[in-house]
Amino acid sequence: MVLDQGPCGPSRKRTGRRTGARRHGAVQAREGRGVTLASLVPLLDHASVLVFALTGALVASRAQLDLVGFIFFATLTGIGGGTVRDLVLGRDPVFWVHRPELILLTAGAAVLVFFTAHLLESRYRLIVWLDAFALAVAVPAGVGLALEAGVSPVVAVAMGVVTGTFGGLIRDVIGNELPLVLKQGELYVTAAVGGAVVAVALIGVGMPRPVALIFCGLIVIALRAGSLALGWSLPTYRARPPRN
Amino acid sequence: MVLDQGPCGPSRKRTGRRTGARRHGAVQAREGRGVTLASLVPLLDHASVLVFALTGALVASRAQLDLVGFIFFATLTGIGGGTVRDLVLGRDPVFWVHRPELILLTAGAAVLVFFTAHLLESRYRLIVWLDAFALAVAVPAGVGLALEAGVSPVVAVAMGVVTGTFGGLIRDVIGNELPLVLKQGELYVTAAVGGAVVAVALIGVGMPRPVALIFCGLIVIALRAGSLALGWSLPTYRARPPRN
Amino acid sequence: MVLDQGPCGPSRKRTGRRTGARRHGAVQAREGRGVTLASLVPLLDHASVLVFALTGALVASRAQLDLVGFIFFATLTGIGGGTVRDLVLGRDPVFWVHRPELILLTAGAAVLVFFTAHLLESRYRLIVWLDAFALAVAVPAGVGLALEAGVSPVVAVAMGVVTGTFGGLIRDVIGNELPLVLKQGELYVTAAVGGAVVAVALIGVGMPRPVALIFCGLIVIALRAGSLALGWSLPTYRARPPRN
Numbered sequence: 001m002v003l004d005q006g007p008c009g010p011s012r013k014r015t016g017r018r019t020g021a022r023r024h025g026a027v028q029a030r031e032g033r034g035v036t037l038a039s040l041v042p043l044l045d046h047a048s049v050l051v052f053a054l055t056g057a058l059v060a061s062r063a064q065l066d067l068v069g070f071i072f073f074a075t076l077t078g079i080g081g082g083t084v085r086d087l088v089l090g091r092d093p094v095f096w097v098h099r100p101e102l103i104l105l106t107a108g109a110a111v112l113v114f115f116t117a118h119l120l121e122s123r124y125r126l127i128v129w130l131d132a133f134a135l136a137v138a139v140p141a142g143v144g145l146a147l148e149a150g151v152s153p154v155v156a157v158a159m160g161v162v163t164g165t166f167g168g169l170i171r172d173v174i175g176n177e178l179p180l181v182l183k184q185g186e187l188y189v190t191a192a193v194g195g196a197v198v199a200v201a202l203i204g205v206g207m208p209r210p211v212a213l214i215f216c217g218l219i220v221i222a223l224r225a226g227s228l229a230l231g232w233s234l235p236t237y238r239a240r241p242p243r244n
Numbered sequence: 245m246v247l248d249q250g251p252c253g254p255s256r257k258r259t260g261r262r263t264g265a266r267r268h269g270a271v272q273a274r275e276g277r278g279v280t281l282a283s284l285v286p287l288l289d290h291a292s293v294l295v296f297a298l299t300g301a302l303v304a305s306r307a308q309l310d311l312v313g314f315i316f317f318a319t320l321t322g323i324g325g326g327t328v329r330d331l332v333l334g335r336d337p338v339f340w341v342h343r344p345e346l347i348l349l350t351a352g353a354a355v356l357v358f359f360t361a362h363l364l365e366s367r368y369r370l371i372v373w374l375d376a377f378a379l380a381v382a383v384p385a386g387v388g389l390a391l392e393a394g395v396s397p398v399v400a401v402a403m404g405v406v407t408g409t410f411g412g413l414i415r416d417v418i419g420n421e422l423p424l425v426l427k428q429g430e431l432y433v434t435a436a437v438g439g440a441v442v443a444v445a446l447i448g449v450g451m452p453r454p455v456a457l458i459f460c461g462l463i464v465i466a467l468r469a470g471s472l473a474l475g476w477s478l479p480t481y482r483a484r485p486p487r488n
Numbered sequence: 489m490v491l492d493q494g495p496c497g498p499s500r501k502r503t504g505r506r507t508g509a510r511r512h513g514a515v516q517a518r519e520g521r522g523v524t525l526a527s528l529v530p531l532l533d534h535a536s537v538l539v540f541a542l543t544g545a546l547v548a549s550r551a552q553l554d555l556v557g558f559i560f561f562a563t564l565t566g567i568g569g570g571t572v573r574d575l576v577l578g579r580d581p582v583f584w585v586h587r588p589e590l591i592l593l594t595a596g597a598a599v600l601v602f603f604t605a606h607l608l609e610s611r612y613r614l615i616v617w618l619d620a621f622a623l624a625v626a627v628p629a630g631v632g633l634a635l636e637a638g639v640s641p642v643v644a645v646a647m648g649v650v651t652g653t654f655g656g657l658i659r660d661v662i663g664n665e666l667p668l669v670l671k672q673g674e675l676y677v678t679a680a681v682g683g684a685v686v687a688v689a690l691i692g693v694g695m696p697r698p699v700a701l702i703f704c705g706l707i708v709i710a711l712r713a714g715s716l717a718l719g720w721s722l723p724t725y726r727a728r729p730p731r732n
Contacts, residue, residue: 060725061725063670063672064672064724064725064726065669065670065672065724065725066673066678066721066722066723066724066725067722067723068677068678068681068722069669069670069677069678069724070725071677071681072649072653072669072677075646083576087331087575087576088327088331088337088338088341089337089341090336090337090338090341092336092578092580093576093577093578094576094578096643097576097577097578097639097643098639098640098643100640100641100642100643103642103643103646104642114725117725118725151341151342152342152344153344154344154347154348155340155341155342155344155347158319158347161316165316169418173417173418173661174657174661174667174669174670175670176666176667176670178420179418179420181309181313181316181418182307182309182418182419182420184307184308184309185310189312189313189315189316190310190312190313193312193315233310234310234311234312235310235311236308236309236310236313237304237305237308237309237310237314237358237361237362238308331575332571332575332581332582332585333581333585334580334581334582334585336580395585395586396586396588397588398588398591398592399584399585399586399588399591402563402591405560409560413662417661417662422664423662423664425553425557425560425662426551426553426662426663426664428551428552428553429554433556433557433559433560434554434556434557437556437559477554478554478555478556479554479555480552480553480554480557481548481549481552481553481554481558481602481605481606482552
């Protein structure tokens, strides 16, 4: 949260005063562990912005948009999940408002995809796999930021899932793609929830947060990759045909 | 608002100080009427979370998702409307962030539906009827919270409509269902607006807020049920075929 | 921002204190130029609310909704873009919460369209053209408000694009229309980005903000109209058929 305040860093103490939750976060940030966490979480957050941006640009390529359309979808997808998370947590303003470099990052990803997507075998497969990696970095970032904000483990799990899934949700809803959350027999939300639950559990038993968040990301990618490559899945509801 | 602050209750006075609107709300909360209202509104709000969650889980069953998918849709639908309302009203953080029990509630509703939905005659009819009941508790909750925040009657009506309709909207947009707001010849938004308008009118002529909010809920369910069961409707625009 | 606070004007100073960005904005508002700007920006903002509301009502007519459905879509479309912008910028509460007249304005636009849409040759063409004009007033309004909030030029451009495009995006996603951002070979987001970039560039070289914002609007409408009437476009991605 410290690093995430950018230019309005000084306002952190003020926001820190605004709720018990915030003060809690500020205190941790002053501890050694908090500092380590403060250095890991933004790294994960920015990595997820970049990789989600690539998926957004690939969806723009499937919709045959122009370069600006690529930038629009890349930016929307890259910052969407973290924006919803920050709004819900009351982090004011949201993380990219004083981080112009993040929008330049998503724009750069869009330009890269615009000129190289035709080299790809299957853009859809790449979208799905890049989305899996973005999910694996965004979920721990969301859990970490939520815990810094002092919320309960259950809400931290929800924030990890929001951070991981909403960028892709916005991308798919606006881009007329089937939202990945609706893909039957795939572990997607489950991968996010699984990693987030393990993270809060490990932290609950005393594991240092940065280590727990790394475990979180590994579990998310393991579950998601296992589902994509090996067909891992949970039983789905099939009592009767849908749309009855 | 008082009860809605949960763990960050102490911060209520601070937020209370942030805008005239907030101070206004805080003052009312100190009056006898405010206290009664403060006990009714969260009750309505939580009831709507539970019932909307059931509809979200039923949409997940139509999409044949797994148990985690059910929890995802149940939670999104249960807290979606109130979340948008709180963001727009600037209630920081949104109502469920310090209320982990609400997410456990929506998760429980999802588990219940996952194991019992196959027993239902028509899941779609149940979605529509449960949504009607959720609408009838969410609209007065939204109107009550908006008035506590000191907004004008017109905006309070808008907040009632947002609280009542956005959870279902998010559910339907993400779940690839036709949004209920698009069902022709049905009273849906009209039921929400009608109940909300009557509530602010009754409060305007001096009726105690809790009583007016109960009237509001009864009018919403009466209009919606009359539309579903008896075909009540307003004339729709039919000057020419759509999509011309 | 000054005029935009309405009844909670007194709270502006408080919000002004909340972040360096806000203080910066408040300071500018006290300069002569800021005052002029403060009189132009809300004018643009309200004009865009009205024109976007007309497009929302026209979408409701294509969906053959009733009068309340028209009001719902008109309001959602009219205030949607500015609401997302205000949430992201942390302007609390969003611009219309203490401006009931704006909702009455969108409702009036809906009533007008409900009773006159049948007179139109093609409602779809009118939606597209009205949307173009709304875009041309909303983008400079968003850029102006973002600069008042003290964000960087890159983020100001993003805010102009959000303000200009999100109302229509929400309208199209909920109303089951193809989002304009997905129309291939049309300048839409490009028109918004182009106008916003020119505005921040002109301000960067010292042009008075109100003049630069007027240029911004002229460039947006010129690019959009040139695309609609003369087929102006940027090369789109066509390496291979979509959905492969």
